Amino acid sequence: MIALARYDEKEDSARAPRSSEAVYLKLKQAILDNRYPPGAQILESQIASEFQASRTPVRESFVRLQQEGLLEIVPRHGVRISALSPGDMREIYEVLMSLEPTAVELLVARRPDRAELSGLVQACDDMEKALAGSQPDLVAWAMADEHFHMSLARLCGNKRLAAMILTVWDQAHRARMFTLSLRPLPLKSTAEHRAVVDAILAGDGERARDLYFAHRKRGGHELTTIIERHGIQRL
Amino acid sequence: MIALARYDEKEDSARAPRSSEAVYLKLKQAILDNRYPPGAQILESQIASEFQASRTPVRESFVRLQQEGLLEIVPRHGVRISALSPGDMREIYEVLMSLEPTAVELLVARRPDRAELSGLVQACDDMEKALAGSQPDLVAWAMADEHFHMSLARLCGNKRLAAMILTVWDQAHRARMFTLSLRPLPLKSTAEHRAVVDAILAGDGERARDLYFAHRKRGGHELTTIIERHGIQRL
DNA sequence: GCGTCCATTAATGTATGCGTTACTGAGGAC
């Protein structure tokens, strides 16, 4: 289900370069980058030799990644990279439609100043820049979009809530990247993001919440439509 | 930070009595039962000998329980059972105020028949029974209450959402049990639960959502008040 | 020729050993 560990990340003492942590991070990145495609069966020893570690830290990483929903440990059968069904995508967007508006509401209640929101503004600028040229850079836009949403989650002041949002975002990451070129150009999206920032600065929690909810709903609907139209079953 | 693994529980083949699973379940139950109190430092070897297993499955359990937020692995320092601060309780109730109303809304949208909701009705009956006598059985009431909320989460049709709810409920379990005798008798609570069930059966998603939100908000407020009034810092 | 059974093999699950690190306590110096 939903991995709770992320709010634990404290980069205080870099004195302990634990192998299991390194394996976890590299394996996770590899999955998100689709270097291990959904449905792929992977072996402990394979990952171990690939990352030059023993099976022990690899197993530990498997457990963590399973709880984050990125892979499944089938006892005695090994590990399979999770593939998302259309139903999974629906679940993810239902969760986000619940949690993200709450997060923005909590953020407004904290009355953040403009400096605290600089990351959000920067993300909006990046999104605009990515779409400005004659050849829109969809990947850059997606990264800025992700950065906006994850920053907002982190800013809300509720670590559990933030961790949950980040976890399901990670689960949906590949699907988003995959459908990026299939969706209409997200031209309205940036304006929606800026409107949310304005509402936050104005201290209007209800408006921020409603705007964010509508934004999330539209995004989810777009993605769902694409999945249906293309008859995608697993991603 | 929110453990995603629970929706994975499939008790299909009981053919593989894995030691790590047994250790995980027993250790988790022990923590929930407060046999390892919050803040306690525990040793891998201690748990291993206690459960007659080696350190390997114990470590695996530690990783899982850390992601569920029930304990913290401090590298090179061992494992500490999580203690909830008032801020943690606030976080948990903010998450539940967001997720539980969504869950009930999703459940209504599925138009469940009366049979599907029998578990909820049973839980209401149990709550009433627990408070009926001259000597109210608070523990029985709390168990029925928990059963109601967890059943509703599971019924909503969104496994990720359900898993998240269950995870934070587990985190708050000890705190709830601890404050049980400090709160006023939950006499209104049962009626609120029944009203939610009625709204579900009536197919009125908005009413069910609002009722559940109000119920959750009141419960959270009650608990927060108790924590403040008694100056509880860790539980 | 096909199906079933057994043996072999390969990968997981568990146990254990080894190296490293951090804590503890004692002893000495200022």
Place this chain on the structure above:
DNA sequence: GTCCTCAGTAACGCATACATTAATGGACGC
């Protein structure tokens, strides 16, 4: 008397060895 240093020890993190299980392929029987 207090603080700092150092050595001893105990627990963790990782590696590896062993046990267990499931899958695969071949051979035998029908």
